[in-house]
Amino acid sequence: MRYIGQGLSSLETFCSLMCLPNPVSQKAYDRINSKIADISEALANASMKKAAAEEKNIDGTVNSVVVNGDGTWKTRGHTSLIGVCALIGADCGKVLDMEVMSSYCKGCDSDKGSKLGPKYSAFLAKHHIFCRKNHSRSAGKMEHHIFCRKNHSRSAGKMEVCGMQKTFLRSEQKHGLKYQRYIGDGDSKTFLSIAEKEPYGDSVPIVKIECGGHV
Numbered sequence: 530m531r532y533i534g535q536g537l538s539s540l541e542t543f544c545s546l547m548c549l550p551n552p553v554s555q556k557a558y559d560r561i562n563s564k565i566a567d568i569s570e571a572l573a574n575a576s577m578k579k580a581a582a583e584e585k586n587i588d589g590t591v592n593s594v595v596v597n598g599d600g601t602w603k604t605r606g607h608t609s610l611i612g613v614c615a616l617i618g619a620d621c622g623k624v625l626d627m628e629v630m631s632s633y634c635k636g637c638d639s640d641k642g643s644k645l646g647p648k649y650s651a652f653l654a655k656h657h658i659f660c661r662k663n664h665s666r667s668a669g670k671m672e673h674h675i676f677c678r679k680n681h682s683r684s685a686g687k688m689e690v691c692g693m694q695k696t697f698l699r700s701e702q703k704h705g706l707k708y709q710r711y712i713g714d715g716d717s718k719t720f721l722s723i724a725e726k727e728p729y730g731d732s733v734p735i736v737k738i739e740c741g742g743h744v
Contacts, residue, residue, distance in 0.1 A: 530543070537552065540552045573627075576623075578703075580625055581618070582704075583618070584618035584619075584620055584625060587620040593707045594618060594620075594710075595620070595708075595738070596617065596711060596712065597616070597711075597712040597740070598614065598616045598712070598713055599713070600691075600693065610632050611629070611631045612629075612630045613629050613692075614630065614696065616708065625704065626696040627696070628692030696708075701729070708735070709733060709735060710735075710737075711735055711736070711737050712737075724737075
C-alpha cells in the first residue's frame with residue numbers, strides 16, 4: 530500500500546474485500562514504517578556522502594564544486610503540502626543532498642481534541658520531537674526559508690522556493706564542500722535567497738550558471 534500512497538486504513542479495506550486476515554495493528558504498522566524510514570535515511574545519507582566524495586575527485590578542486598539544484602512537489606498546482614529540494618553534482622550526476630519540506634504532519638492531526646489548554650500543550654511537548662512539519666508558508670517558498678514549526682500555514686503560491694538554503698548552510702559540515710557555483714533555472718528566486726544568506730561568508734560569493742534548458 531505504501532507504494533501507491535495508501536496507509537493502514539486502505540490495507541484493512543483491501544484485506545476485507547479479498548477475504549484476507551486483518552493486517553497488523555496501528556502501533557505495529559507505525560513501528561514498521563519508522564524502521565523503514567530510519568534505514569532508508571541511513572542508506573540515502575551514505576549514498577550522498579559517497580557521491581560528494583566522487584564529485585570532489587572529478588571536479589579536481591580543493592573543496593569547491595558545481596551543483597545543480599531544483600525543487601519539486603507532491604501534487605501539481607500551488608497548494609501542495611509536501612515538497613522536496615535536491616542538489617546534484619554537475620560532474621558525477623548524483624544527488625549530493627536533499628531536503629523534504631512539509632507543512633503537514635499526520636501525527637499533529639492524530640490529536641482530535643481542543644488545540645488549547647494544558648492537555649494539548651502536553652501533547653505538543655511529546656510530539657514536537659517527531660513532528661514532520663518543517664515548513665509553514667506557501668508551497669512557493671519551499672526552497673527559501675527556515676521556519677518555526679509552530680507557525681500556521683499561509684497562502685499558497687509558487688513552489689520554487691524553501692529547503693535549498695538548508696542544504697547550502699550545512700554543506701561544509703556534511704561533506705566538507707562549498708557549493709560555490711550553482712546551476713539553476715532562470716525563473717527561480719532560489720539563487721537570490723542563497724546569495725543573500727552568504728553561507729560561506731561575504732568573501733566567497735555564490736556564482737550562478739544559467740541552465741541551458743531554461744534560457
